[in-house]
Amino acid sequence: MIDFKQEVVNAIFEVSNGLDKEEIESLIETPPSYDMGDYAFACFRLAKIFRKDPKSIAEELTKKIDGGDFFEAIENVGPYINFFINKSKLAETVIESIKERGAKFGSTNMGQGRKALVEFSSPNIAKPFHIGHIRSTVIGNSLYKIFKFQGFDTERLNHLGDYGTQFGMLIAAYKKWGDMEVIESDPINELLKLYVKFNEEAEKDEELKEEARYWFKELEAGNEEALELWQWIRDVSLKEFNKVYDLLGIEFDSYTGESFYSDKMPRVIKEMEEKGLLQESEGAVIIDLEEYGMPPALIKKSDGSTLYTTRDIAAAIYRKEHYDFYKNIYVVGSQQNLHFKQWIKVIELMGYDWADDCVHVPFGMVSLEDGTLSTRRGRVVFLEDVLEKAIESTLEIIEERNPDLNNKEEVAKEVGIGAIIFQELFNNRIKDYVFSWEKTLSFEGETGPYVQYTHARANSLLKKGNFKLDEEIDHSLLNQDNEVSLLRFLYQFPAVVTDALNKYEPSIITRHIVEITKAFNKFYNSCPVLSAEEELRKARLMLVYVTKVVLKTGLDLLGIAAPDRM
RNA sequence: GCACCCGUAGCUCAGUUGGAUAGAGCAACGCCCUCCUAAGGCGUGUGCCAGGGGUUCGACUCCUCUCGGGUGCACCA
Numbered sequence: 001m002i003d004f005k006q007e008v009v010n011a012i013f014e015v016s017n018g019l020d021k022e023e024i025e026s027l028i029e030t031p032p033s034y035d036m037g038d039y040a041f042a043c044f045r046l047a048k049i050f051r052k053d054p055k056s057i058a059e060e061l062t063k064k065i066d067g068g069d070f071f072e073a074i075e076n077v078g079p080y081i082n083f084f085i086n087k088s089k090l091a092e093t094v095i096e097s098i099k100e101r102g103a104k105f106g107s108t109n110m111g112q113g114r115k116a117l118v119e120f121s122s123p124n125i126a127k128p129f130h131i132g133h134i135r136s137t138v139i140g141n142s143l144y145k146i147f148k149f150q151g152f153d154t155e156r157l158n159h160l161g162d163y164g165t166q167f168g169m170l171i172a173a174y175k176k177w178g179d180m181e182v183i184e185s186d187p188i189n190e191l192l193k194l195y196v197k198f199n200e201e202a203e204k205d206e207e208l209k210e211e212a213r214y215w216f217k218e219l220e221a222g223n224e225e226a227l228e229l230w231q232w233i234r235d236v237s238l239k240e241f242n243k244v245y246d247l248l249g250i251e252f253d254s255y256t257g258e259s260f261y262s263d264k265m266p267r268v269i270k271e272m273e274e275k276g277l278l279q280e281s282e283g284a285v286i287i288d289l290e291e292y293g294m295p296p297a298l299i300k301k302s303d304g305s306t307l308y309t310t311r312d313i314a315a316a317i318y319r320k321e322h323y324d325f326y327k328n329i330y331v332v333g334s335q336q337n338l339h340f341k342q343w344i345k346v347i348e349l350m351g352y353d354w355a356d357d358c359v360h361v362p363f364g365m366v367s368l369e370d371g372t373l374s375t376r377r378g379r380v381v382f383l384e385d386v387l388e389k390a391i392e393s394t395l396e397i398i399e400e401r402n403p404d405l406n407n408k409e410e411v412a413k414e415v416g417i418g419a420i421i422f423q424e425l426f427n428n429r430i431k432d433y434v435f436s437w438e439k440t441l442s443f444e445g446e447t448g449p450y451v452q453y454t455h456a457r458a459n460s461l462l463k464k465g466n467f468k469l470d471e472e473i474d475h476s477l478l479n480q481d482n483e484v485s486l487l488r489f490l491y492q493f494p495a496v497v498t499d500a501l502n503k504y505e506p507s508i509i510t511r512h513i514v515e516i517t518k519a520f521n522k523f524y525n526s527c528p529v530l531s532a533e534e535e536l537r538k539a540r541l542m543l544v545y546v547t548k549v550v551l552k553t554g555l556d557l558l559g560i561a562a563p564d565r566m
Numbered sequence: 567g568c569a570c571c572c573g574u575a576g577c578u579c580a581g582u583u584g585g586a587u588a589g590a591g592c593a594a595c596g597c598c599c600u601c602c603u604a605a606g607g608c609g610u611g612u613g614c615c616a617g618g619g620g621u622u623c624g625a626c627u628c629c630u631c632u633c634g635g636g637u638g639c640a641c642c643a
Contacts, residue, residue, distance in 0.1 A: 026583075029582080029585070030582065031586075032585095032586065032587075032588090032589095033586095033587090036586075040585090040586085042585060042586085044585075044623065044624075045623095047623075048623095053623095054623085077586080078586070079585090079586085079623095080585090080586070124643075161643065163643095164642070164643060165642060165643085166642075166643075258643085281640080282640075282641085283641085284640065284641055286640075286641095293568095293569075294569085294639090295569095295638095295639055295640070296640070297640095298640050298641055300641085301640090301641040302640095302641060303641080305641090307640090307641065307642080307643085308642080308643050311643095333637095334570085334571070334636095334637065334638090335637055335638065336638085336643085337569095337570060337571080337637080337638070338569080338570075338637095338638050338639065339638085339643090341570090362571090364571085364572085364636090364637095365636075365637075394605095397605070398605095401603085401604085401605070402603075402605095415605090426579085427578085427579060427580085428579085428580085430571070430572080431572080431578095431579080432571095432572080432635095432636065432637090433578085439578080439592090442592080443605055444591090444592080444605060444606095445590090445591045445592060445605095446579095446590070446591050446592090447591090447605080449605050450605065450606085452605085453603075453605045453606075454605090454606085456603070456605095457602080457603055457606080460602075460603060461602055461603095464602065465602080499582090507580095511580070511590095514590090514591090515590095518590090521606060521607065522607075522608095524602080524606080524607080525598090525606075525607040525608080526607085528601075528602070529602060530601095530602045531601075531602075544602095565603085566603085566605080
């Protein structure tokens with residue numbers, strides 16, 4: 001694809017005597033409105049260099065610049081030089097590259113030969129999968145797709161919370177009040193009941209807490225009874241989680257959770273010891289981080305058992321050895337910012353230069369209208385319920401608006417789930433939000449169904465128009481404002497994907513495909529396709545096709561289906 | 567108390583490495599289906615960009631202080 005920005009740089013470079021290209025590029029910006037051009041070169045900073053006022057610099061340069069046939073106009077407005085892309089060239093480069101690259105349009109090979117790990121979702125075993133978990137799950141999945149798209153060899157890691165004192169609690173609770181048959185009938189809920197009951201009782205009874213700690217120690221020591229119970233709880237939980245993953249269309253390459261790393265810790269602790277990092281404090285073993293402005297990292301509890309900081313460090317070292325990653329990404333809530341800063345610092349202090357390759361991608365909290373989520377208090381909204389309800393609402397809408405659709409159930413699933421995922425990936429991931437059924441189930445405006453609907457519309461046009469990919473078209477016919485505007489958004493797509501990857505921010509893609517969708521709908525409403533005169537019809541049909549391709553790719557990068565009809 | 571994050575229209579949020587008049591969606595009102603899927607399009611209004619000070623030719627954007635909200639800070643994860 002033609003890099004128009006680079007062409008602006010070249011054109012200015014020719015007449016600027018003395019400025020280097022990087023400098024020029026840094027001065028190029030996008031004007032607030034396309035009436036002012038596609039690119040603008042601001043001359044303020046040149047004023048100092050040339051000791052002239054920016055206006056006359058702009059005026060003089062504008063006269064000298066030759067934009068070749070890349071630009072149809074170069075105008076001087078005050079201190080700015082505005083570049084207007086040659087519309088026919090724009091149409092040609094966008095359409096020809098999308099025709100050529102198809103579903104790969106927008107991708108690069110920046111990840112070639114590089115490994116990227118994405119750890120996400122990571123629910124706690126024996127606890128319900130609730131709306132609090134959706135963020136990590138959906139953001140992580142999208143990052144996986146984006147990295148993969150850019151050529152990285154990418155692995156999805158589900159770091160299950162399958163270890164820790166909470167398991168001591170569960171085992172203790174099971175031994176006191178549990179009933180295998182009851183639990184098997186509805187595993188997660190029954191285990192949750194046990195967990196809640198245990199917590200209530202433990203508030204009154206210190207001995208229970210002691211029992212929980214005892215059972216966790218036994219588990220870590222390999223006690224057979226404890227291990228068997230643990231394995232069983234893990235299995236039934238995973239089965240439940242997979243229901244939700246199936247609905248969301250998400251898979252993992254590995255489910256090695258915290259337990260997997262338990263036997264990898266002694267070695268790491270020994271290494272820390274040898275490197276002189278460990279200190280004893282109040283009976284526990286710590287690494288002091290005061291000089292880095294952080295509280296100490298707890299490596300071992302006073303009873304000798306380990307904590308999750310130690311496990312995360314052991315896991316990172318294991319992953320470096322096992323995968324030799326280029327990036328090791330953790331999609332975990334912002335509450336754990338400090339925890340990640342601490343253990344990544346420890347990795348650095350251990351002398352590993354890959355500490356910087358470990359990236360915490362934080363996101364904001366989900367709360368309910370009546371307060372924070374609390375598994376312990378039973379205040380949760382199950383993710384499965386949210387998804388089922390979204391599918392149900394979608395089905396109602398289909399019955400109402402398109403009752404003749406033949407695979408209603410399937411489409412309802414794709415659209416309903418898509419709506420949930422889309423909403424999750426629409427805002428900056430760092431923002432907190434309050435869950436509301438009303439908002440979740442509204443499908444109008446800038447939503448997933450809006451984009452999917454538009455994609456389906458495009459598809460319908462292609463079918464009716466009997467579109468052929470190998471048709472040659474006259475690019476210069478696509479010169480209406482709404483056509484050019486759509487082409488511009490399509491042109492930007494590759495840069496948007498790269499930006500999303502660099503910032504670990506799927507919402508950048510979400511926002512952009514909404515822009516494409518809006519632009520397409522304007523085009524759709526103002527430019528007749530099927531009834532247009534032959535050559536124009538072909539050209540417009542081609543524009544519909546390339547839009548459909550990009551929308552599908554965009555949705556796919558978010559982990560959302562793009563049905564052909566809805 | 568200390569650290570980090572957030573504060574933009576009635577609500578939910580965008581805002582490109584500081585740049586030309588701060589933008590969307592929702593909500594409200596009006597219009598557009600003998601015409602390609604109306605989950606759509608068009609039109610109408612709203613802002614001391616939390617507040618003070620500073621840096622700069624220029625600040626929603628950078629620095630600093632204040633206020634408001636959130637999160638975290640040793641044996642949970």
